[in-house]
Amino acid sequence: MCGVALLLGGASAAQAASAKEAARELISDYLMEATHTAGMVTVEQARGDLRGALFVDMREAPQYQASHIEGAIHKEWREALEDMDEIPDDRMVILYCGTGALSAQAGFAMRMLGKRNVLILRGGYEDWVKAGAK
Numbered sequence: 766m767c768g769v770a771l772l773l774g775g776a777s778a779a780q781a782a783s784a785k786e787a788a789r790e791l792i793s794d795y796l797m798e799a800t801h802t803a804g805m806v807t808v809e810q811a812r813g814d815l816r817g818a819l820f821v822d823m824r825e826a827p828q829y830q831a832s833h834i835e836g837a838i839h840k841e842w843r844e845a846l847e848d849m850d851e852i853p854d855d856r857m858v859i860l861y862c863g864t865g866a867l868s869a870q871a872g873f874a875m876r877m878l879g880k881r882n883v884l885i886l887r888g889g890y891e892d893w894v895k896a897g898a899k
Contacts, residue, residue: 791877804872805887808896811859815884818857823868824890834861834890835899845871846878854882861886861893 806815820837822829829839840848842862852858852875860868860875865887872885886893 804876804884805865805869806859806884807887808892808898811886811893812896812898815857815859818859818884819853820886821852821858821860821868822890823860823862823871828863832890834893837861842867842871846874849875849878849880852880852883854880856882858883859886860884861889863889864891865889 811818811820820834822833822837822839823842823845824833824839825841826839829837833839840851842860845860858880860872860883862868865885866889868889869885872883875883888895
């Protein structure tokens with residue numbers, strides 16, 4: 766069977782298949798332990814127990830420039846992995862976007878790559894504003 770793999774794409778095809786299987790196993794393990802609220806925080810939690818956390822606004826730059834959570838830094842969600850080294854490991858980090866959907870994708874990717882201190886603001890910036898937070 767090894768000869769067939771080499772004919773159909775060589776070692777790179779076999780390596781890609783192996784990497785894909787390893788990723789599938791890692792994600793499967795994560796999903797087996799996750800609950801629907803795992804890694805999520807509410808506005809109340811973020812303003813209370815997690816007050817010292819670093820907020821990262823994952824929206825597009827014009828949205829961040831127009832308005833954002835006080836003290837938040839900006840990293841667009843699509844660039845989260847490129848800028849992951851700039852996210853500290855020594856404190857909790859709360860990612861947010863408009864509603865929480867895009868930041869959840871970035872947070873999932875970061876957790877898969879080892880960032881265990883990353884949380885998602887449930888409801889995103891919209892819920893933050895509705896709650897009257899600054």
